[in-house]
Amino acid sequence: MRWNEETLEEFRWRLPEIWMLTLSAAAWLALAALAPIHRHDAGSTANWGHWMLMVAAMMLPLQIDKIRLMVERSLWSRRHRASLGYLLGYLGVWAALGVPLAWGFTRFHIAHRLDWRLGAAIGFLATAAWLLSPWKVVAARLCHWVAPLSADGWEADRDCIFYGSIAGCTCALNCWPLMLVCWLSGHSFIAMLFSFSVGWIDRHFPPNYSRNAAAVTVLASAFAIAGMLVGFA
Amino acid sequence: MAALIRKDAWTLSNISTWEPTLLWYAKAVGEMATRPATDPTSWRFQGGVHGYSKKSDPLVSAGPIPKKTVTDQFWAQCQHGTWFFLPWHRMYLGFFEQIVRAAVVKLGGPPDWTLPYWNYSDAGNPNARTLPPAFRQAKLPDGSANPLFTIDGVNILRAPAINAGNAAAIPDRDVDLTGCLGKTFFSPTTDTTVGDLGFGGPATAANHDAHVFGVRSVESVPHNAIHVDVGGQRTGGWMIDPDTAALDPIFWLHHANIDRLWAVWNGMSASHTDPTVAVNVGGRKITWATSIKFNFYDATGKAVSMTPSQVTDTTTPFNYVYQDTSSPLAKAPAAALAAIATMSKNIASQRPKMVGAKKNLTLTGSPQSAAISIQPLAAPPKAKAAKAKAGKVAAAVAPPAPLGRTYLHVENVTSKKANITYEVYVNLPEKPNAATYEEHYAGTMHLFGVVRASARSARSAGNGLSFSIDISELIDRLKQINNWDEKNVRVTLLPRAGTEGPIGKHDPIKIGRISVYRA
Numbered sequence: 001m002r003w004n005e006e007t008l009e010e011f012r013w014r015l016p017e018i019w020m021l022t023l024s025a026a027a028w029l030a031l032a033a034l035a036p037i038h039r040h041d042a043g044s045t046a047n048w049g050h051w052m053l054m055v056a057a058m059m060l061p062l063q064i065d066k067i068r069l070m071v072e073r074s075l076w077s078r079r080h081r082a083s084l085g086y087l088l089g090y091l092g093v094w095a096a097l098g099v100p101l102a103w104g105f106t107r108f109h110i111a112h113r114l115d116w117r118l119g120a121a122i123g124f125l126a127t128a129a130w131l132l133s134p135w136k137v138v139a140a141r142l143c144h145w146v147a148p149l150s151a152d153g154w155e156a157d158r159d160c161i162f163y164g165s166i167a168g169c170t171c172a173l174n175c176w177p178l179m180l181v182c183w184l185s186g187h188s189f190i191a192m193l194f195s196f197s198v199g200w201i202d203r204h205f206p207p208n209y210s211r212n213a214a215a216v217t218v219l220a221s222a223f224a225i226a227g228m229l230v231g232f233a
Numbered sequence: 234m235a236a237l238i239r240k241d242a243w244t245l246s247n248i249s250t251w252e253p254t255l256l257w258y259a260k261a262v263g264e265m266a267t268r269p270a271t272d273p274t275s276w277r278f279q280g281g282v283h284g285y286s287k288k289s290d291p292l293v294s295a296g297p298i299p300k301k302t303v304t305d306q307f308w309a310q311c312q313h314g315t316w317f318f319l320p321w322h323r324m325y326l327g328f329f330e331q332i333v334r335a336a337v338v339k340l341g342g343p344p345d346w347t348l349p350y351w352n353y354s355d356a357g358n359p360n361a362r363t364l365p366p367a368f369r370q371a372k373l374p375d376g377s378a379n380p381l382f383t384i385d386g387v388n389i390l391r392a393p394a395i396n397a398g399n400a401a402a403i404p405d406r407d408v409d410l411t412g413c414l415g416k417t418f419f420s421p422t423t424d425t426t427v428g429d430l431g432f433g434g435p436a437t438a439a440n441h442d443a444h445v446f447g448v449r450s451v452e453s454v455p456h457n458a459i460h461v462d463v464g465g466q467r468t469g470g471w472m473i474d475p476d477t478a479a480l481d482p483i484f485w486l487h488h489a490n491i492d493r494l495w496a497v498w499n500g501m502s503a504s505h506t507d508p509t510v511a512v513n514v515g516g517r518k519i520t521w522a523t524s525i526k527f528n529f530y531d532a533t534g535k536a537v538s539m540t541p542s543q544v545t546d547t548t549t550p551f552n553y554v555y556q557d558t559s560s561p562l563a564k565a566p567a568a569a570l571a572a573i574a575t576m577s578k579n580i581a582s583q584r585p586k587m588v589g590a591k592k593n594l595t596l597t598g599s600p601q602s603a604a605i606s607i608q609p610l611a612a613p614p615k616a617k618a619a620k621a622k623a624g625k626v627a628a629a630v631a632p633p634a635p636l637g638r639t640y641l642h643v644e645n646v647t648s649k650k651a652n653i654t655y656e657v658y659v660n661l662p663e664k665p666n667a668a669t670y671e672e673h674y675a676g677t678m679h680l681f682g683v684v685r686a687s688a689r690s691a692r693s694a695g696n697g698l699s700f701s702i703d704i705s706e707l708i709d710r711l712k713q714i715n716n717w718d719e720k721n722v723r724v725t726l727l728p729r730a731g732t733e734g735p736i737g738k739h740d741p742i743k744i745g746r747i748s749v750y751r752a
Contacts (some may be wrong), residue, residue: 138690148745
């Protein structure tokens with residue numbers, strides 16, 4: 001791309017997303033660093049922290065377009081503040097969801113009871129079933145809901161947080177199987193990478209749920225076979 | 234084979250109410266209406282391709298509709314509030330014309346039958362804004378029911394003044410082509426939904442339910458305006474609802490005219506080209522010409538799919554031209570056109586920035602106003618940095634100069650029932666007269682499709698309609714009369730009374746936000 005006025009203008013407009021992507025990249029790096037030493041019996045709080053890292057790594061890049069839209073609908077001078085408000089609302093929903101899940105993960109010793117590959121396989125099968133269900137279409141549509149935003153003042157902060165929390169709810173409704181994969185696989189980094197790829201394709205390619213479900217089923221089968229082979233070995 | 238000519242319905246009507254092209258159309262519509270809705274060449278099937286809702290289906294008692302696997306793929310596909318509006322409807326009309334022609338031939342009519350167009354903007358025809366008489370007759374010449382007036386025994390619901398042939402049912406503003414034909418580009422080259430959205434609408438993915446309109450795009454005026462005027466904002470006739478509009482035979486002549494206007498605009502200047510730039514829309518690179526395929530059935534009942542690249546020329550594959558594609562606007566000198574081309578490139582690639590807004594307004598029939606304070610458009614930090622380093626930074630990376638355009642954006646207009654048209658004014662005096670109305674007029678919101686766009690469903694987030702209005706010239710006018718204060722901009726919405734009588738209290742129309750954008 002030529003480095004000209006339009007490129008600069010485009011770059012400026014993308015800026016609000018870039019720091020969010022930086023946060024996501026940092027979360028990925030932290031997860032990669034933690035992968036060899038992550039202990040599932042470290043307690044609910046540590047597992048909740050890991051859950052939030054996974055959310056930041058996987059879900060924030062899927063919010064790029066929403067952040068862009070919100071920035072476009074906010075005062076230019078407030079764009080970072082608006083993004084922060086949105087993020088607070090959005091991550092707040094996932095944080096609340098993470099509390100019972102982290103507790104359950106610890107309480108029921110998910111990582112010890114289930115081989116991570118088989119856990120991922122079950123998660124991906126659930127993903128395929130979700131992609132083929134009529135509710136997926138509804139959930140995907142709900143993601144496009146747009147909240148009216150006040151221009152300035154505390155009302156604008158409130159609206160951004162509200163918009164982010166609604167986006168968090170619809171995103172959780174839409175993407176819960178992706179996080180289920182991570183949960184059932186005992187926070188496996190490899191399963192996370194595949195799960196994130198599924199989410200990215202779902203968001204950025206023409207919607208073809210049956211094709212995506214077929215691909216995810218193949219993925220589930222691969223994880224299941226790997227799990228069984230390891231089990232036999 | 235030479236291209237067939239789509240003719241002006243009023244030119245035909247002036248020969249005779251039942252000039253053969255119109256009479257064969259009526260007979261073919263009657264023939265198609267006898268076919269079951271499961272037949273892709275039936276009247277109901279063709280209507281369903283545009284939109285369908287069982288709740289609003291006026292022909293619901295005429296038999297079952299096709300199975301879900303068929304309706305999911307082929308029904309409710311109309312494209313609105315998008316740069317696919319024009320190509321999708323060209324495909325739709327092309328296949329429809331083939332189906333009608335086959336029915337005409339089956340009934341013993343001419344094999345070169347073509348769909349006429351209704352040119353309601355024809356300044357040379359005093360009858361232009363009245364519905365051609367063939368659509369107002371209860372009977373055909375042989376005394377049987379006229380399918381252009383009655384389908385399957387159900388009278389087609391239109392505004393009473395339209396069926397009475399009253400030209401006042403369609404105001405001058407609704408057929409004014411200076412706004413749309415004056416556009417210098419087809420679509421923005423970004424995915425912005427604010428600002429100048431060009432002749433053909435914003436760059437989006439396939440878009441059936443969520444609508445953003447530039448109020449001077451061809452889709453707003455005359456398209457949406459005529460839909461509302463013919464259906465009647467208080468009557469709530471078939472044409473006002475996308476789910477029933479295509480069941481009214483006049484729909485097809487209206488859209489033939491919109492399709493003709495695309496050809497007119499293309500022919501006005503060498504720079505009036507269809508979109509070629511791929512636009513990043515929601516994370517997907519979308520190329521207007523080739524990225525998205527649309528599904529139809531042809532006259533043989535075979536499923537076909539098409540991309541916009543296949544319909545940029547009317548002569549292929551549908552093999553037709555229009556009787557008149559001359560521009561009703563005066564030709565501009567070459568130098569002016571060159572200047573416009575440069576400016577339009579800048580406007581097309583703009584990303585306007587929000588500078589003020591007012592949330593939540595409810596319209597119920599009385600005038601409503603919102604006060605907006607416009608904040609200065611601060612230079613982005615990067616631009617400031619670039620300025621500071623002016624000596625070190627190459628001139629090429631200097632921030633682009635502001636274009637000086639200001640837009641009013643009426644966002645998320647939703648309603649469960651009401652379709653009332655509202656006119657938007659800026660800084661309207663408390664006691665306006667006819668001259669001040671004209672002076673302060675910004676644009677009109679024609680709420681075609683608002684009810685469906687407001688409903689949350691598997692296909693819609695229920696965001697309603699949004700309208701982008703360029704008020705740059707209006708601000709210049711207001712400054713000249715010392716009636717412009719950036720800190721206090723008053724936007725007033727007035728219901729537009731028409732031939733259906735004064736607008737009383739109506740079901741609420743909610744507006745999410747009125748905002749001001751600058752580029």
